[in-house]
Amino acid sequence: MITVTFHYPNGQPYLHHEAKKAKKQAASATTIFGKRGMSLEEELNESNQYYLAKEIAVVHKKPTPIQIVKVDYPQRSQAVIKEAYFKRPSTTDYNGVYHGHYIDFDAKETKSKTSFPLHNFHEHQVKHMDECLKQGGICFALIRFVVLDRIFVYPASNLITFWRAQMTGGRKSIPLDAVVADGVEINYQLNPLIPYLDGVDELIARTQQGGN
């Protein structure tokens, strides 16, 4: 990827989202989190640390992509980034290796009780999932219905089908029924908090049966 200057149309929604996340991150930088009120990202990071420590899987969240414009180099001190902008991610947020399998996913939340809105994904991310599937990767969305307190591992193949239908006038969200039917529900537990690899096992089994 050759670096080019990134221009932002004013008021583009994902920016506010990224910026809000960063604001939260900056604000909480020195906070020790309790289990209550953890964000999905924090819960997943804790789960991934558990998987890593137990040598079950190596999965990391990618850093937020930033376009750096100006850096100061004070004498005898560390470099300070003085001007930078959020860039739109071209891939999903999480990837790694699990029992020889490449796994790749994004984690999203919705307050809806009935469906998962497709605008939670950018076209680049869906394209990336499709590319990974073609290489034999295990790809999915980890979807949390916040109000229902239910989490699902939802296969990328199904997500892509809904995405494409939307592009040609289909519905703009995935009904909860469809998420329940094709996804794998994950129940919170103590360690790891979100045992999402149980869902991955199911996706691997489906792949080996020639499906998915």
Add this chain to the structure above:
Amino acid sequence: MITVTFHYPNGQPYLHHEAKKAKKQAASATTIFGKRGMSLEEELNESNQYYLAKEIAVVHKKPTPIQIVKVDYPQRSQAVIKEAYFKRPSTTDYNGVYHGHYIDFDAKETKSKTSFPLHNFHEHQVKHMDECLKQGGICFALIRFVVLDRIFVYPASNLITFWRAQMTGGRKSIPLDAVVADGVEINYQLNPLIPYLDGVDELIARTQQGGN
């Protein structure tokens, strides 16, 4: 990974390295690169774009990890990061999926004509490679000897052996002879510029023979 404030010891070498890279990146943001004078990173990104376009592999460089401290939100405009710091990466720079295999590597250059200095790697990165190997990933260092104009795919397993020996008083670099003996030399070509997956094929073959 729970976000914590990152403290920098003054004058730590990797910082300058990261900062220099970023300075270069900022300066070259609007430049169109010719093939001459491209950095190893640019050459690899171009190679990965080729592999992606041809549906041969999906490999991306991870964004540089940044600790964001202050963000401005001007009215009707994009968010501006006003204070941020470089963080030490806890993983390698590149990973992805190739024919169902998880691949993971870092790319490094040396001006030495006789050996590759181990200080090019941080302990975290070596640990990460070891973790990925245990999960059945294909891990390596892509090493360029700048003056010799030679590039090698060098297996992580061999790198780890030298790394551990160094920790107990062994030599602080990998001799060129060892890189030649255990690595796979890669020759520049037109498309992709650095056909490093040829080396990966060789590593996969070794793994299947029970070695590596």
